[in-house]
Amino acid sequence: MQTDTARGLSLISVPFLYAVLLLAGPLLTILVFSFWSQDYLTVDRTPTLENYRAALGEPIYRTLLLRSLGIAGAVTLITVVLAFPVAYYVSFRVHPSKKPLWLFLITIPFWTSYLLRIFLWKVMLGYNGVINSALEGLGLIDEPLRFILYNANAVVITLSHAFAPFAILPIFVALERIDRSLLEAARDLGENAITTFLRVTLPLAAPGVVAALLIVFIPTVGDYITPAQVGGPGGKMIANFIYELFFSLNDRPMGSALAVVAMAAVTVVALAVLWLGRRLGGAR
Template sequence: MDQDNKRGLTLIAPPFLYAIALLAGPLLAVLIFSFWTQDYLTIDRTLTLANYAKAATDPIYRTILGRSLLISGAVTIITVLLAFPVAYYVSFHVRPDRKSLWLFLITIPFWTSYLLRIFLWKVMLGYNGVINSALTGIGVIDEPLTFILYNANAVVITLSHAFAPFAILPIFVALEKIDRSLLEAARDLGENAVTSFLRVTLPLAMPGVVAALLIVFIPTVGDYVTPAQVGGPGGLMIANLIQSHFGGLNDAPMGATLSIVAMASVTIIALIIVWIARRFSGGMR
């Protein structure tokens, strides 16, 4: 056993050290930086909580962080609600020999650049874009809509489209693992289609739903490109503010502080999502 343990440690040592160097190391550097202060080009390495106090009391930081969490929450809810029916249809109603084709079609958006997709949405949502031109042409609206670009609405629409495949795939995997005989047993016991879905299918698919929630929510909070391109002043998120502190504002410690605050907020909300999902799944069974 000692020989096997040594061999196992030898095998995991390189990837473990690699993960420490590229993940834990930078995070530790950001954490340490957040306790420093900077005056233009001079960094004061005296440990202080001034940055955290400012982040907690300054209304600008609270507003933008709150907006980021709200936008990410809206994107997550919309994406998962739209992704579940697609995953359910592919899993339960598509012939087994055609499921691979459907999954292939779902992943087609990955073939194009993420930035290119954002620019395409920018063209579609613009004042004279595809959507406004089409609605004006058929007489639905008299003048172009102004609330679908350069605001939080545009960010939600763009991110919901970009992260849709990330939500569909884990839900599909969870649905595929459900034993169909359980559904037949539920029908034999008098359950109808709705109650069997709520009491059997949905609880068993909850791991995939939770995975989809986390996969969408966590990265969208820190998305930088989409708010910068389609968000406008009212759609900027915490990542844009962090970039400003590391760049033009020349206050890297404050940017590091905002990064830590954002990561802590996301971690707390992710744990709450998992807890609620476990309670919900247990209560439905």
């Protein structure tokens, strides 16, 4: 037993140290920095909570954080709502021999660079872009739409497309694990298609839905590239301002405090999603 334990510890020691050095180390550094203060190039290492008071009290910081949470929530909701029917169709309607092909097609967006996809959406949503040109050509609008680029709407549209495969795949896996005999039993007991879905399919698929919600929500809150390219002033998110604090305004402690506050907010939302998922899964 001791030999097996030693062998197991030796196997996990390298990845554990790797995780500590490259994950926990930077997080700990950010946490320590958040309690310091900086005046241009001079860092005062005297512990202080002033950065957190500013992060929670200044209107600009609250606005950016709430905007980031709102955009991430909208992206998550839109992505999961649109991903569920796709995953359901592939799981329940597509022949088993053709499912690998469908999954292959779903993952095609991963073949191209994330930055390239953002640029493509920037071209499509532009004032003279593909969407506006098509709508004008069809006579549906008289002048180009201005609300689909350089604002929060553009960020939501771009991120919803970028994270769609991340939502489809976990939902599909959860649906594939459902015992089809349970659905047949529900129909035999008098349930119709809607009540069978609500009382059997959806609760059993809850782990996949929760996984999709978290996989989409967590990275979108801290996304930097998309708001920088298509967001404009009205679509700027918390990650963009943290970047400016670190590299433009030279205030790393304040940027670290904002990063910690953002991580704390994401943690609270993630725990709430897990709790709701557990309630939904236990409702069957």
